[in-house]
Amino acid sequence: MSVATAARPESTAAVWSPQWIAQRFSRVILHVAVIGLTIVWIVPTVGLLVSSFRPAVAILNTGWWTAFSPPFQFTLQNYRDMLDQSNLGTAIFNSFMVSIPSTVIPVAVAAFAAYAFAWMKFPARDWIFLAFVGLLAVPLQLTFVPVLSFFVQHGIVPDKLTEVGLPPWLGLWLAHAGYGLPFSTYLLANFFRALPSDLFESAEIDGAGTLTVFFRIILPLSVPALASLIIFQFLWVWNDVLVALIYVGGSPDVAPLTVNLADLTNSLGQNYQLLTSAAFFSMVIPIVVFLSLQRYFVRGILAGSVKG
Amino acid sequence: MASVTYDHVVKRYTADVTVVKDFNVEIKDKEFMVLVGPSGCGKSTALRMLAGLEAITEGQIRIGDRVVNNVAAKDRDIAMVFQSYALYPHMSVYDNMAFPLQMQHMPKADIDKRVKNASRILGLDNFLKRKPRALSGGQRQRVALGRAIVRSPKVFLLDEPLSNLDAKLRGQTRIELQKLHRDLETTFIYVTHDQVEAMTMGDRIAIMNAGILQQVGTPGDIYDHPANLFVAGFIGSPTMNFVPVTTSDSTAKASGFEVKLPKSVPAGKGTLGFRPESVTDRISDQTGALEMKVDVVERLGSDQFLYGQVGGDTVTARVDPKMKVEPGDTVRLGLDTRTLHLFDAQTEQALI
Numbered sequence: 222m223s224v225a226t227a228a229r230p231e232s233t234a235a236v237w238s239p240q241w242i243a244q245r246f247s248r249v250i251l252h253v254a255v256i257g258l259t260i261v262w263i264v265p266t267v268g269l270l271v272s273s274f275r276p277a278v279a280i281l282n283t284g285w286w287t288a289f290s291p292p293f294q295f296t297l298q299n300y301r302d303m304l305d306q307s308n309l310g311t312a313i314f315n316s317f318m319v320s321i322p323s324t325v326i327p328v329a330v331a332a333f334a335a336y337a338f339a340w341m342k343f344p345a346r347d348w349i350f351l352a353f354v355g356l357l358a359v360p361l362q363l364t365f366v367p368v369l370s371f372f373v374q375h376g377i378v379p380d381k382l383t384e385v386g387l388p389p390w391l392g393l394w395l396a397h398a399g400y401g402l403p404f405s406t407y408l409l410a411n412f413f414r415a416l417p418s419d420l421f422e423s424a425e426i427d428g429a430g431t432l433t434v435f436f437r438i439i440l441p442l443s444v445p446a447l448a449s450l451i452i453f454q455f456l457w458v459w460n461d462v463l464v465a466l467i468y469v470g471g472s473p474d475v476a477p478l479t480v481n482l483a484d485l486t487n488s489l490g491q492n493y494q495l496l497t498s499a500a501f502f503s504m505v506i507p508i509v510v511f512l513s514l515q516r517y518f519v520r521g522i523l524a525g526s527v528k529g
Numbered sequence: 530m531a532s533v534t535y536d537h538v539v540k541r542y543t544a545d546v547t548v549v550k551d552f553n554v555e556i557k558d559k560e561f562m563v564l565v566g567p568s569g570c571g572k573s574t575a576l577r578m579l580a581g582l583e584a585i586t587e588g589q590i591r592i593g594d595r596v597v598n599n600v601a602a603k604d605r606d607i608a609m610v611f612q613s614y615a616l617y618p619h620m621s622v623y624d625n626m627a628f629p630l631q632m633q634h635m636p637k638a639d640i641d642k643r644v645k646n647a648s649r650i651l652g653l654d655n656f657l658k659r660k661p662r663a664l665s666g667g668q669r670q671r672v673a674l675g676r677a678i679v680r681s682p683k684v685f686l687l688d689e690p691l692s693n694l695d696a697k698l699r700g701q702t703r704i705e706l707q708k709l710h711r712d713l714e715t716t717f718i719y720v721t722h723d724q725v726e727a728m729t730m731g732d733r734i735a736i737m738n739a740g741i742l743q744q745v746g747t748p749g750d751i752y753d754h755p756a757n758l759f760v761a762g763f764i765g766s767p768t769m770n771f772v773p774v775t776t777s778d779s780t781a782k783a784s785g786f787e788v789k790l791p792k793s794v795p796a797g798k799g800t801l802g803f804r805p806e807s808v809t810d811r812i813s814d815q816t817g818a819l820e821m822k823v824d825v826v827e828r829l830g831s832d833q834f835l836y837g838q839v840g841g842d843t844v845t846a847r848v849d850p851k852m853k854v855e856p857g858d859t860v861r862l863g864l865d866t867r868t869l870h871l872f873d874a875q876t877e878q879a880l881i
Contacts, residue, residue, distance in 0.1 A: 419615035422582050427676075428603035428632035441619040 273497035299498035312481035319477045323397035323458040331405030339413035356403040365467050379472040389475045393468045401454050412446040448514045531593035531683040532558045539587035548574050550740045561717045563731035571740040576720045608677035609686040614669050616661040623657040626675045647675040667698045687719045758877035761802050772842045774801040785840020788817035802870035808846035816863035823858050
């Protein structure tokens with residue numbers, strides 16, 4: 222909508238007038254800068270993509286840009302090798318089993334917590350919120366030793382969990398939930414706080430209880446914030462190697478795709494060409510997730526609730 | 530349908546921030562009561578205490594015979610229309626109106642009947658499936674009214690419901706609201722800062738300033754007999770003229786003229802108040818006379834207002850639109866002595 226109504230400077234200023242030239246000039250500069258930045262940003266990725274289709278020998282001997290001049294050497298061998306040598310089926314399944322609960326748990330908990338922080342009155346609320354958000358500053362590497370030793374002591378490791386009939390990823394879920402909560406809560410609390418208070422007061426008079434307000438008013442109005450949060454958290458968990466390596470790295474049949482792919486290169490030494498294809502393979506899912514959720518980034522979902 | 534009683538109600542946020550002070554009003558069943566005052570005078574807080582959105586620090590609020598101090602907002606049997614309308618943006622017009630009834634777990638068929646009925650009254654039949662953002666300001670305002678109507682509450686609370694509408698629509702809606710009040714036969718409590726809305730809509734008006742109730746009465750009563758200087762200055766447009774005077778027995782002496790008061794008052798200092806329409810180009814034995822040096826002439830077609838100096842005081846006069854006056858002229862005008870007000874210099878209370 223805003224695109225259609227945006228002012229078009231060309232139509233108001235006379236052609237070739239000094240203002241018109243100045244406007245044109247600044248636009249050209251802007252576009253050149255944006256395109257330049259995009260290229261700088263995208264070159265390594267393109268290089269990786271091109272490399273993934275080149276034979277191992279060619280990768281080792283020449284730069285990826287030479288692929289565009291004869292002799293054209295392209296192959297799917299890297300992908301074939303990668304698929305053969307890694308236990309992909311299990312790894313992808315594991316990745317989903319790790320990523321989905323590790324996204325749903327923190328976002329759900331954060332939504333409840335954020336509602337309380339934003340709209341409920343309880344003692345020391347702001348201080349608790351501050352402490353909560355302060356956890357953002359804790360480097361997660363710092364937590365590995367204490368958390369892992371806690372998990373080991375209490376049997377929250379894949380083998381022990383399987384023995385008692387719990388999903389082996391439970392420890393990883395808890396870890397990811399913990400790492401994701403401060404940011405999720407902070408983001409959602411700020412979003413909820415910006416909702417007009419009249420809506421809540423009106424709902425209160427209408428007879429809606431706390432939970433009804435949460436499920437029927439806050440959640441539907443927060444779809445854009447929730448969608449972006451889900452994308453962030455999902456991508457972070459899906460792409461994570463380190464956390465998964467620490468908590469489930471010792472159990473290959475539980476480890477997600479990233480750990481599996483990392484092992485692939487390690488066990489095969491300098492097989493750079495396998496890593497290129499593996500990297501692109503693991504990118505497919507996040508791209509699908511992003512594209513399917515991005516339509517929820519709708520602006521102006523609040524339009525019409527209050528004066529306009 | 531019920532009366533509403535504010536009984537020595539106080540709202541205090543901290544020890545030294547008191548926004549409503551000893552507020553006492555009895556609003557009769559089916560009455561249209563307007564709470565009016567400048568912004569920050571506590572009128573909205575008074576309404577919100579009745580709605581159950583603010584706790585009552587001291588005193589009692591009763592709806593009918595029931596003390597509602599500790600009754601939850603939803604159980605007070607009231608409905609409120611917010612200044613911002615507070616429509617649920619993700620719900621259709623129908624769902625917005627059905628929401629309060631769904632919260633009461635009313636059967637679907639009954640909800641449907643009530644929503645349809647309300648939308649018919651308000652002319653929203655064709656918009657039931659739309660989202661609020663696809664409605665104009667006036668339509669949104671009516672949806673907010675509809676959401677209140679469906680509940681058939683004992684008391685309607687309206688918090689500046691017209692302030693987001695443009696001037697023309699505001700005039701129309703004012704009339705529609707009065708009609709609605711007549712049809713619904715329910716108590717309405719209406720908060721506004723606009724004295725025109727108060728004068729035109731209220732059966733009675735309660736004027737507040739700085740958390741203190743100044744006067745309660747019918748619009749005519751308040752216009753003709755303001756209880757104090759604040760009320761006199763707040764009601765009426767253009768505002769009442771105020772001139773410092775020295776009184777002795779039944780004459781008041783200002784810097785530029787002297788008038789006979791309708792009754793004798795103790796000698797001393799005071800403020801003489803008279804409305805612009807009391808200063809006219811007609812001079813008779815009912816009037817005093819004064820000479821005005823005209824600064825500005827405002828012709829409205831139906832009226833002509835003169836702004837100028839009388840002695841050392843600024844005075845507004847409303848004269849016949851046919852009278853020929855130019856800025857800079859000095860004119861002789863009559864002051865109707867029957868409609869004079871005199872306020873005590875210290876207490877600002879009306880003496881006449």
